Amino acid sequence: MIRTLAVAVAAGLAAAPLHAAEGGPILSGEHANFSRLVVRIDPTTEWSLETTDGRVTLFIPGKEIAFDAARVFEKIPRTRIGAVTTAIGPEGTSVAVDLTCDCRVSTLFVKGRHLALDVSDRDAVLPAPESLPAPETAEARDLRETAAVEAAEQILLRQIERAAGQGLIELADAGPPAPPQAEAETGADAAAEAESEPAEAPPALPDPAPPARPESDAAPTLPVALTARGVPEAADLAALLEHEQIQATTVFDRERAKALAEMAEPEVAVECLPDDAMDIARWSDGRPPFEQIVDLSSHLLGEFDAPDPATLARLIRIDIRFGLGTEAEATLASFPQDFENRALLLDLARAVEGRPLLPDGPLSAAESCPGAHGLWSAIAGSGPALPDAEHFETIHAAFAELPPDLRALVGPALVARLLDAGRTEAARLIQDTTTRPETAQTSALTIVGARLAAAEGDPQAGIHALSALIEADAAAAPEALVHLARLAADAGLPLPDRHVTDLRAAALQARGAARAADLRLLLAESLAVRGELPDAIAEIRSALIDLPRDPRFAELAVTLLAAADPERVGHAAYAETVLASTTLVSADPASDPARRAIARRLLDLGLPQGAREMIEPAAAREGEAARLLLAESWLRSRESARARDILAGIEGPEAARLTAEALALDGDFAEAGAVLREAGLPEAADDYAWSSGDWPRARDEAAPDPERHAMAEFMVAQTEPEEARPASPDPSTLDAEEAFVEPLPGLERPSLDAARRLLATGRQVEDFVQALLAETPPGGAPAAN
Known part of the structure; x- marks a missing residue:
């Protein structure tokens, strides 16, 4: 019985497949000309890749695998990949990737357990097909x-x-x-x-045919x-x-596998190559390049047209040394023979021209290496531009050892990467090293020089240099125009009409291309900087129709609406555009700051209803700042009860000020002043002393103002009688304040002197009272002078 059970268990275990841990977070990485997504699945798992218009779907039938796409866009932009969604259904698991470009999608397995999806530009070169192995002998x-x-x-x-x-x-x-x-x-x-x-x-x-077996009944x-x-x-x-x-x-085993699956897998260290393998300065013998190429080409083929590996390697190195990366790669593709550092030379051939590396090349791993390895990884965009100060010293030393003409060729790409990483000082060092021997100024050097000047705080100089390049160099004009518009938008400087026209034409010409979205985004932003908010929003609406899957247009619309200045755009144009664009502002919490900014400007323009419609979604999330704006919008509509209901439970000076306004709107000026004094705002509370009849407070508050002070003194005297002051000998010499408090002459015994005194003070008092009445707005506190 035991033996039978053991055999059954062994046979059952033999039929069970071994699965590695699958699912988990979807990893991402950005390279020069492609973006990569990595999912973890077992190599034996069945999967398919379905491609439709603007979307690629990885489908895994018959399995429920939990993938997490929450952190995909922490390391990649949305230039090629717009969204990643996962779903588990009765038929299996799917991972949908929305594309924002006309890109090519390829797949490969990494380390035998990660499936990588590479979304690359159409001009990226595919890896050369590997030669088939020799047939296997028996x-x-x-x-x-x-x-x-x-x-x-x-x-x-x-x-x-x-x-x-x-x-x-x-x-x-x-x-x-x-x-x-x-x-x-x-x-x-x-x-x-x-x-x-x-x-x-x-x-x-395939298994070999089973051998012949003797017949047996057992x-x-x-x-x-x-x-x-x-x-x-x-x-x-x-x-x-x-x-x-x-x-x-x-x-x-099962529990241990779960625990291991939850732990971060350590990265495999990449071996950094020695500087000698990339000592490009020594690859030339000093003769002109065409002489060396002709000489090596004549000795390349030997008996039976078989290429000599050493000569082939030298020929490839000469091409790379003089920046002929395309020619070097073509030569490698023509001769598939293997030789030392073949893969490295292929990476260098692509890097020297700024083209993306192949995924599995020695320079493609995003690792921090010193010296020449770190330099070429940074130039190619596969490694960090500035990993740390110690490594950058070796990278700069390796760059300084390059020949001047090669520095001028690859230097702009390295400067651009350093600027993208926010390393302005390091970028300046590379730029100065590039131009140190008074290298001829190329378009690429001019462009990165302009970007560097803007990063150092002088955008005007950068814009001037790029404008000159646009006028002088037609070949580099499109790229220079893009950088000029970017610098101007970042600095808040309006583009001239001619450059806006050029940018609009470039965006129209690029429709359907991968860079069309970037150009249209830049056009909308440039129009907004010029104060042309209606045109900018119109461009965004048009782009949302043409490119509905690119989320950047909706995000830019919110940014522009929140940042627009009504004084620059014009009150009417601003109000019309904003009130017609409420649907562009999403109801997500991320849009709450923009909603508050827009509502504030609408209130300042006297549009409380529009401000209320804008701020209500944010106020519904119990945000105090949004609730304050909502309450203010009801006050501007003279709905004091609604405003007080919204303000209930909110503390702080602004809430007290709005509550006091609501009370004053209801005529309760005394309570309005009490609320402000309780909130620690005595000066604001004194403004309601006039309306509430608190004359002692009004007298103390109005001390700097002679007219208001005299009026308060008079009212205090009426409510709190004091010892009568003596009459002035000559009333005609009194000023307005003294005349207002001058005792009236006794009229029980009329006399000419009493009449003369009454007329003299009456003229002063009339002017005084008229001035006070003119300064007091209806239904509120007197206006301060």
């Missing part, structure tokens, strides 16, 4: 299959021992020994194999797969265990 196939079977046997035995040690199966007692012949043939090999590690199995080939004791491979039949479990063909996965 003897080589036998050796390979024997090694595979023996390796599988050892793996199986270890797995069964582990399962037995953990109590999952019970091994039977040792049965009768194997036949002597089999023991003699396999004993030595098994002992030797036990001392060595199992060899990596080569690609599987039931087979080995799995059919073992018999089909010609392994001698075993009489019992002990013989079966000598042929490992299964893997036992226990509960301990």
Whole structure:
């Protein structure tokens, strides 16, 4: 019974496939001319790649694999890939990739467990096809299959021992020994194999036909797969265990695999190449390039037109030395013979012209290496431009050792990468090293020089240099125009009409191309900087129709609406454009700052209803700043009750000020002043002293203003009688304030003197009162002078 159970367990385990941990976060990486997405799936997992208009879908049938695309865009922009979504359904798992460019998509497996999707530009060169291997001989196939079977046997035995040690199966007692012949043939090999590690199995080939077997009525004791491979039949479990063909996965193994899957897999260190392998300055013997190329070409082919590897390598190096990367790559493609550093020379041939590297080249790994390796990785865009200060010293030293003409060729690309990384000082060092021997000024040097000047705080100088380049060099004009528009937009400087026209024409000419979206984004931003907000929003609306899957246009619309200045755009144009563009501002929390800025400007323009419609989605999320703006919009509509309901529970000076306005709108001026004083705003509270009749406070508050002070003094005297002041000898000499408080003459005994005094003070008092009334707005506190 035990023996039968053990055989059943072993056979069942043999049929179970081994799966590596799958799923998890979708990794991403950005390269010069391609963007890469990496998903983890087992190499044996079935998958397909479906391509439709603007979308690529990786479909894995029959499996539920949890992929996480939340952090895809932390390391890549949305220039080629607009969105990545995952879904699990009854038919399987899918990963959909929305493309924002007319790009080529290719796949490859990395390290045997990661499937990489490369979205590359159409002009990126594909890897040269590898030559087919020589046909396998029968003897080589036998050796390979024997090694595979023996390796599988050892793996199986270890797995069964582990399962037995953990109590999952019970091994039977040792049965009768194997036949002597089999023991003699396999004993030595098994002992030797036990001392060595199992060899990596080569690609599987069809199983050979089963050998002829004598007819027998006995039931087979080995799995059919073992018999089909010609392994001698075993009489019992002990013989079966000598042929490992299964893997036992226990509960301990399963939990350990889960824990390992949650841990970050350490990156495999990339070997940094020595500087001698890229000592380009010594690749030329000093003669003109065409003489060296002709000389080497004449000695390239030998007997039977077979190329000499050493001469071929020297010819490739000469092409690279003088910047002929395309010619070097074409020569490599024409002669597939292998030689030392062939892959490195292919990478250098592409890097020297600024073209993207092949994914598996020695310079393509994004690792931090010093010296020449780090230099060419930085130039090619596969490695960091400035990994750290120590490495950059060696990178700069390697750059300084390049010949001047080669520095002028590759220097602009390195300066541009450093500027993109925000390393202005390092970019200046490379730029000065490039132009140190008074190298002829090329278009590329002018462009990066302009960018560098802007990064150092002088955008006007950069814009002037690029404008001159546009006028003088038609070939470089499109690229210079893009950089000029970018510098002007970043500095808030309006483009001249002619450059806006050129930019509009370039965007129209590029429709359907990968760079069309970038040009249209730049055009919209340039129009907004000029104060032409309606035209900028119109351009964005048109682009949203043509490129609906590019999220950058909607994001730019929100940015431009939030940053627009009504004084520059014009009050009417601003209000009309903003009120017609509310649908462009998403209801997501990320748009709340923009909603607050737009609502503030609409309130300042006297458009409370438009401000209210803009701010209500943000206020619904309980944001205090948004609720304050919403309350203010109701106040401007004279809806004090609604404003007070919104302000309930909000503390702070602004909330107190708005609450006081709501109370004053209802006529409760005394409570309005009390709210402000409680909030620590006594000066603001004093403004309501006039309207509430708090004359002592009004008198103290209006001390700097003679007219208001006199009025307050008079009212205090009326409510709090004091000792009567003596009459002035000559009322005609009194100023307005003194005349206002001058005691009236007694009229119980009329006299000419009393009449004269009354007329003299009356003229002053009338002017005084008229001035006070003119300064007091209806229904509110008196306006301060």
